[in-house]
Amino acid sequence: QVHLVESGGGSQQxxxxxxxxxxxxxxxxSRYCMAWFRQAPGKERxxxxxxxxxxxxxxxxxxxxxxxRFTVARDNAKGTLYLEMNSLKPEDxxxxxxxxxxxxxxxxxxxxxxxxxxxxxxxxx
Numbered sequence: 001q002v003h004l005v006e007s008g009g010g011s012q013q014x015x016x017x018x019x020x021x022x023x024x025x026x027x028x029x030s031r032y033c034m035a036w037f038r039q040a041p042g043k044e045r046x047x048x049x050x051x052x053x054x055x056x057x058x059x060x061x062x063x064x065x066x067x068x069r070f071t072v073a074r075d076n077a078k079g080t081l082y083l084e085m086n087s088l089k090p091e092d093x094x095x096x097x098x099x100x101x102x103x104x105x106x107x108x109x110x111x112x113x114x115x116x117x118x119x120x121x122x123x124x125x
Contacts, residue, residue: 001026002024002025002026002027002100002102002113002114003024003025003026004022004023004024004098004099004100004114004115004116005022005023005098005116005117006020006021006022006096006097006098006116006117006118006119007020007021007022007023007119008020008021008119009096009119009120009121010120010121010122011122011123011124012088012121012122012123012124013088013123013124013125014088014089014090014123014124014125015087015088016088016123017084017085017086017087017088018085018088018121019082019083019084019085020036020082020083020085020096020098020119020121021080021081021082022034022036022080022081022082022083022098022116023078023079023080024079024080024081024098024100025079027100027102029074029076029079029081029100030056030074030076031056031105032056032100032101032102032104032105033053033054033055033056033100033101033104033105033106033107033108033109033112034053034054034074034081034098034099034100035050035051035052035053035054035072035098035099035100035107035112036050036051036052036053036072036081036083036096036097036098036099037050037051037096037097037099038051038092038094038095038096038097038121039094039095039097039118040091040093040094041093041094045095045097047110047111047112048110048111049063049110050063050099050107050110051063051066051070051083051096052066052070052071052072052083053072053107054072054073054074054081054107055105055106055107056105056106057105058074059106059107060072061107065091066085066092069085069086069087069088070083070084070085070086071083071084071086072084081098083096085121088121088123089123090123090124090125091123092121092123093121093122093123094120094121095118095119095120095121096118096119096120096121097115097116097117097118098115098116099111099112099113099114099115099116100112100113100114101113101114102114
C-alpha cells in the first residue's frame, strides 16, 4: 500500500521561503516519477501539470510560474521528496500535494495514481 505524507507547510510572507517534504512508503520510490501539484483556493486541483516533477533518473521539470523560485529534489534512500520554495508570492497560496505513479518512470502519465492528503501553504502580501 502506497502512502504519501506531506509536511512543512504553513504561513509565510511574500518573498519568504518554505520547504515541503513528502515521505513515501509502500513501494520502491526510486523507480518512479514523483511530483508536486497544487490546488489554489476556489480552483480545482491541478492534476495534468505538476508544480514540479522528478523522474527516476533525477530529471526535473517545473511549471513556468515557479521556475527559478522552486527546487524539487528526492532522497531515494529516505524515500522522501522535497520542494524548496523561495521568493514566495501570494499566488503560491494553495494546498500542495505529493503524488507518484507506479506505472511511470518518466513523469509522462497524468493524472497520477497515488496522492498524499495535501498540506496548506499560505503566502501573505
